[in-house]
Amino acid sequence: MSEPLVLGFETSCDETGVGLVRGQTLLSDALATSSPAHERFGGVVPEIASRAHLEAMVPTVHRALAEGGVAATDVDAIAVTSGPGLTGALLVGVAAAKAYALALDVPLYGVNHLAAHVAVDELEHGRLAEPTIAMLVSGGHSSLLLVPDLAQDVQPLGQTIDDAAGEAFDKVARVLGLPFPGGPPIDRAARDGDPAAIAFPRGLTGPRDAPYDFSFSGLKTAVARWVEARERAGEPVPIADVAAAFQEAVVDVLTAKAVRACRDQGVDHLVIGGGVAANSRLRVLAQERCDAAGIVLRVPSRRLCTDNGAMVAALGSRLVEAGIAPSGADLGADSSLPIDVVSR
Amino acid sequence: MPEQRQLLWFVVLVLALDTATPTLVVGLARWAPGAAAEVLAERSVASGNRHAELLTPTIRAVLAGAGAAMADLGAVVTGLGPGPYTGLRVGVVTAATLADARGLPVVGVCSLDAIGAGLRTVVTDARRKEVYWARYGADGIRLAGPAVDRPADLSPTPPVVGDAAFGARLGVEVAPAEVTTAGLLRAAAPQLADPASAAPLVPLYLRRPDAVPPPLRKAVSQP
Ligand SMILES: [Zn+2]
Numbered sequence: 274m275s276e277p278l279v280l281g282f283e284t285s286c287d288e289t290g291v292g293l294v295r296g297q298t299l300l301s302d303a304l305a306t307s308s309p310a311h312e313r314f315g316g317v318v319p320e321i322a323s324r325a326h327l328e329a330m331v332p333t334v335h336r337a338l339a340e341g342g343v344a345a346t347d348v349d350a351i352a353v354t355s356g357p358g359l360t361g362a363l364l365v366g367v368a369a370a371k372a373y374a375l376a377l378d379v380p381l382y383g384v385n386h387l388a389a390h391v392a393v394d395e396l397e398h399g400r401l402a403e404p405t406i407a408m409l410v411s412g413g414h415s416s417l418l419l420v421p422d423l424a425q426d427v428q429p430l431g432q433t434i435d436d437a438a439g440e441a442f443d444k445v446a447r448v449l450g451l452p453f454p455g456g457p458p459i460d461r462a463a464r465d466g467d468p469a470a471i472a473f474p475r476g477l478t479g480p481r482d483a484p485y486d487f488s489f490s491g492l493k494t495a496v497a498r499w500v501e502a503r504e505r506a507g508e509p510v511p512i513a514d515v516a517a518a519f520q521e522a523v524v525d526v527l528t529a530k531a532v533r534a535c536r537d538q539g540v541d542h543l544v545i546g547g548g549v550a551a552n553s554r555l556r557v558l559a560q561e562r563c564d565a566a567g568i569v570l571r572v573p574s575r576r577l578c579t580d581n582g583a584m585v586a587a588l589g590s591r592l593v594e595a596g597i598a599p600s601g602a603d604l605g606a607d608s609s610l611p612i613d614v615v616s617r
Numbered sequence: 618m619p620e621q622r623q624l625l626w627f628v629v630l631v632l633a634l635d636t637a638t639p640t641l642v643v644g645l646a647r648w649a650p651g652a653a654a655e656v657l658a659e660r661s662v663a664s665g666n667r668h669a670e671l672l673t674p675t676i677r678a679v680l681a682g683a684g685a686a687m688a689d690l691g692a693v694v695t696g697l698g699p700g701p702y703t704g705l706r707v708g709v710v711t712a713a714t715l716a717d718a719r720g721l722p723v724v725g726v727c728s729l730d731a732i733g734a735g736l737r738t739v740v741t742d743a744r745r746k747e748v749y750w751a752r753y754g755a756d757g758i759r760l761a762g763p764a765v766d767r768p769a770d771l772s773p774t775p776p777v778v779g780d781a782a783f784g785a786r787l788g789v790e791v792a793p794a795e796v797t798t799a800g801l802l803r804a805a806a807p808q809l810a811d812p813a814s815a816a817p818l819v820p821l822y823l824r825r826p827d828a829v830p831p832p833l834r835k836a837v838s839q840p
Contacts (some may be wrong), residue, residue, distance in 0.1 A: 320702065320826035327706050327820070331717045345718055361703045364669045368707040369714045371673040376687055376718030602677065605670040 277349040277593045280337065280373065281586025284366030285358025285386050286413060287311060287322045289329040292583030293341035293348075294590050299396040301340035302576075302583040305329035312453045316443065317412075319359045326365035334373075337582065348377055352589025355383030355600075355617060356610025358413065363606035371604060380599035382589045386580075387416060388427055388615045390546035392591055393584035394573045402542045402569070406430075408531045410555075411547035411579075412439030412454065415527075416612060417485045417534050423588070424595035429612045430534055431485025434477070438523055438549045441489035445519050448497045449512050459516045460552050466517030468554075471499060473522040478529070485534055492522055524555040528562050535568050544571045546584075551575040592616055629691030630657075631809065632676065632715070633801040636668040636708030637700025637728035638741055638780075643675045644798025645683045648692075650810045654802035658683035661795060668707040676715075692812065693721055694805040696728030696796060698821040699749040699763050700741065705820050713818050722812035724805045727751065727821060729763050731800030733778035733792075740779040740791060748783055749823070757803070765823045 276296030283290035287307045293300040307325035311317045338345055353370030356363060367383065374381035391407045407418040407427075415433035420426070436444070439456060446455025451462065473495050476488035496519050503510050527549075535543055543563060549555060550572055563570040577583065597616055604617070628649045635642045644659035658679045664671045680686065695712030698705045709725070716723035729739040729751040736755040740748045743765045751762030752774055768786035777787065778794040808815040 314828050318826055318828040321828060323702065323706060324822070324826065327710050327713075330710055331713050334714070334717065361706070364703055365706055365710050368669050368672065368710045371669075372711045372714040373718050375673050375676065376715050378687070602674040603670040605667065 277590060278343060278347055279350045279352055279586045279589040279593065280348045281582045281584070281589055282351070282353040282366040282370045283386070283389070283580055283582045283585045284326045284362050285354045285356070286362060286580055287317045287325070288580040289326045289333050290580055290582030290585070291333045291337040292581055292586040293337050293343065294396065294583060294586035296590060297395045297399070297587065299583055300343070301337045302581050303333045303336035303340060304581055305333050308454065315447055315453055317359070319361050322359060323361040323365055326362055330365065330369050345373070345377060348379055350380050350382065350589055350593050351377075352382040352384050352585045352592070354386045354389060354585050355604060356386065356607035358386055358608060360606055360608040363608065367604060367606050381604065382592050382597070382616050383600040383604040384585060384588045384592070384616045385427075385610055385612065385614055387414060387418070387612050388423060389584040389588040391418070391420060391423055391544055392588035393577045393581070394544050394546065394571050395591070396583060396587050397573055397577065398571050401544065404538070404540050405542040405544055406531060406535045406538060406540050408527065408543065408545045409547040410438040410527060410545070410549035412443060413437055414547065415487045415489070417530060418612060419534070419538055419540070423615070424591050424597055425615055427613055427615055431483060431487065431530070433487040433489065435488050435490035436493060438487065438489055438527065439547070441493045441523060442549065444493045445496050448500050449510070449515060456548060456552060459520055460554065462513050463517035463520045463554065466511070466513030466515070468517040468521035470511065470514035471518040473518050475522055475526050478526060484537070485530055487526065487530070489523065492519065520552070520554050524552065524558050527555060528559045531559065532562050532566050532568065536566065541567060542569045542571070546573060546578055548579045550578040588615075629809075630685060630689050631692045631694055631802060632690050633694040633798045633805070634672065634676065634708050634712060635696030635728050635731065635796040635801060636672065636704045637696045637698040638796060639663065639665050640795050641668050641671055641675060642796045642798065643672070643679045644801070645679050645685060646798055646802050648802055648809060650806070654799060656798045657685070659798045666704060668704040672707055672711055687719060690719060690721055692809055693723045694801050694809070695723065695725050695818065696731060696801060697725040697818065698728050699743065699765065699823045700728060701744055702820070702822060709818055709820050722815060723818060724808040724812065724815045725818045726801060726804035727759070727763055728796055730759060730804035731796045733794045734800070736776070738773040738775070738777045739794075740773065740777060740783050740787065742780050742782070748780070763821055763823065
């Protein structure tokens, strides 16, 4: 029997993603984004994102099928992000996936967005070594997970107690007059800066702090205060240095906690996913620290780190292979779906 | 008689659905140009904000109830609202994708057109203490609307049908009425007769998204 052909839908935020996977092989990854429409608001506006998902849905499915060189009737199973994310946005994808599953008479899997960020790495680097530690960092989430079995056993170790890592990048970019989303422009600006120029705080790194939780709100405020003080003194703001020092503070905490989680849990594999995993400094520092600690690091290519449909298809394929029961006919969206619910 | 012959060949099974109001409506009808649709099965579900959960199971139940299969369908009709956006989109995207997967024509209609019949004003809940409304002549043709307004700013021409909860605020009696399959088919008839003329499936939002650009930068420290 040939490996299952899985169509995956992702609409949890501002990217309409439809991806196609056969087994663990990536066939296509069609994406439409409403990101530019949110730029002037400094963050994703849920209603704008939801309207864009509806408009983009059918054309994006067509692109995914065409690029994958298959017909809709070839699809063996459908997977869709059912949470966490923005409710109105999630529901467009869930409704579309349910309709395709009904029309094509194939099973439907409602999956967890975070687990899908882990699963996507298998499309590039093969089967995960389980257990693995996973760190997911994006504009919507910052989590450390222990993954004994990606198809059915994902355990939360820690998460952000305030802002997501990517959110801090967006807010600091705004303070520095850089465009939204803030990750790529800060990454670029930081290349010409000195990461040691300013000592920004490392949140939740004290001996009594929760070892796997994150906090980026204080860091964001510290950056804003520092920039304001400069401006009040009539001095120019060294954007490259601020960007580099801020970025260093974020990736220092992220990588230190991820490596500590591996050590504490006795796990020698780490996978990093989510939009912030596209950050060049995070990738370099994570590699250095993993090498020093004897940990095997896996990070998907930048294209697959950010939200996309292929990651959902990849997890769906895993579920089919593991013989997990498909979702019930009454599948809906859950904006705060707990991370330990891989599928529902 | 080539025209009659064409009519005989032009009988299609139409799946109709609407999620513009708290009542989810799914129906199956036999339709031919120039004739009233024959509703074979219909379900109205007081679904509230659970349209996404209940829509496809309801479609399945309606098809099963009529002894029909997906493969028997010839067209899909959906209400385009106006209605609360999140629920409304569930119906519109379901109709669009279902039709796409089966290679069927899909037709969108104003949901208010499918509530009541003949001379009337239709009102439904637009939330935020406002109503969606439209006014129709004796021939059932829409004369005004769809629009969204505060009840206090409207003086609707009786008879008024739709969401009876707004009677007091409108100062008129509102006869309770909901979207029906027959109403959806009636509104869709011109487009069903010529599917190539069907407009793109764009919901009748009537309001812009609530979003205000933030100030350029918020001061965090006191000077
Ligand atoms: Zn994500």
